[in-house]
Amino acid sequence: MRGKQWQGLGPGEQAEQHYLIEPRALAGGGDLRHVSEFLRASGWRDKSKSGGPLFLESPDRTVRVAYDPYVLPGGWTIHGKAAGHQDEWRVNLGRQTPVEIVAGLTDALTRPLSAHALNVWAPLQEQHWRTPPNAEHVTAVSPDGSAWMQFHQDPNGEAMWWSGAKDQQGNGWTASFTATTPMHLVQAFSTALASPEPVMRPRGRVPHSGQIRTTSVSVLPSQLSAWQQARITAARAATWARNSWAASRPRTTTRPHAHASGTRARR
Template sequence: MSKRQQPWSGWGSAAHPEQHYLIEPRYLAGGGDLGHIAEYLRASGWTDTTRRSPATIAFVSPDRMLRVAYQPPGGWQIQGASTGPGSSWQVALSPQTPVEIVAGLTDTLTKARSAHAPNVWAPLAAHGWNSERGPHFTATSPDGNAMVQYVQGEPGQQHWWIGARNEHGSVWNATATSTTPLHLLQGLTSALAAPEPVMRPRGHVPPSHRIRTTSVSVLPQQLSAWQQARTAAARAATWARNHTTATRSRPAQPTGPNARTR
């Protein structure tokens, strides 16, 4: 795009395209922008508690029952408080877990649970992942670089393990307690197996021969618009959910010719 064709952005200045890369498979793309998750949670009505926490990012759900935090070098800690025996749960994801995959879980935290029974394995099977029943139930990506495993052991030791590796070794991994709600894990595996590439800026492309990259030029306002569209969708969904809840909680008003008026 020539300077004459570039969008005007103010007196004496012009917005210049920045080089980014579309990376696939997404599970080898590297960590990404933490704001992808933080801004969505904020737009969904979660409370930002970062100032009161040693974590880089810390959010608490409106009902105070859920917590999402990112703290290097440990990475992501996502927790659900106990509401009864054995109901507390935790998911830990290492720092280089792509934020788009983490968001598969954290976005699901903000939404109403579907009436359909969750199936953690269904998104993987739909995208050609190979499943194997052995000592542990395992699903492996078609290229062999990512894995989801339900580790069976002694009572109380069962857990989920998810991870990805390239030619240099492990890139990231995640563990989840066996009590983690399955619809949250389905959100995670849906994001994990999605075939769409994710975007990273120049200088943030992992050094690996197992990824495919496509160079693209992106205007800063395009990046801002994409983020704003994501947060706007979160605000709209939150408003709709709160409005529905408020409507259902209102007492029914009498109707008909004998109804009293106030």
């Protein structure tokens, strides 16, 4: 399932009907390239086999992102190897998880850690998610009741984060995070989940749900391509900036021939 660059039709193109969907959690899966092309532009290796599942690996080979629609229940698997003080971790997201929400997490994999304090619940509280008073576990539910975020322990005592969305017809998705999942990734996910911004789907890809609100918009293929290409360009620019900064950092390791008592610096 190797991704391809988006291309517009150019002169003489005709506008196509798309729909802005709210809430975003019920918008359906969407175009996988929203996730995969950003990672590729950020230097990730595309190890997908032709006609097979999507499979990408981080530049340092510690994290893998996969999407497999050919197995049940299918969906996204994000796996991080144990490294340093970080234990092995895993995230599983159902195939109907909107790619914009998946990207909230996977985009964060390409960025350096923030110095700000982490709070998974803060993005939800800012969007007026509520905490059910009699919930057995720590839980936040969206204002319309269609999406949730929860932290709990399973019957075996294993702690985990659990999230998802479901409409009144039972259509939806779930996501699970091991307790070892880095907190900044869980917060990036909750931020994307709680975002009030609608997401866009083409005609024919709008879920049949009585709980979504749609706004019809006409979009030129070249406009859509430009929006998507801007995201890829931003990823490339950020990657170039990080690599350039890393390459220009002064070496701080002591030279093998340097003496611990030396005080003079060479210029």
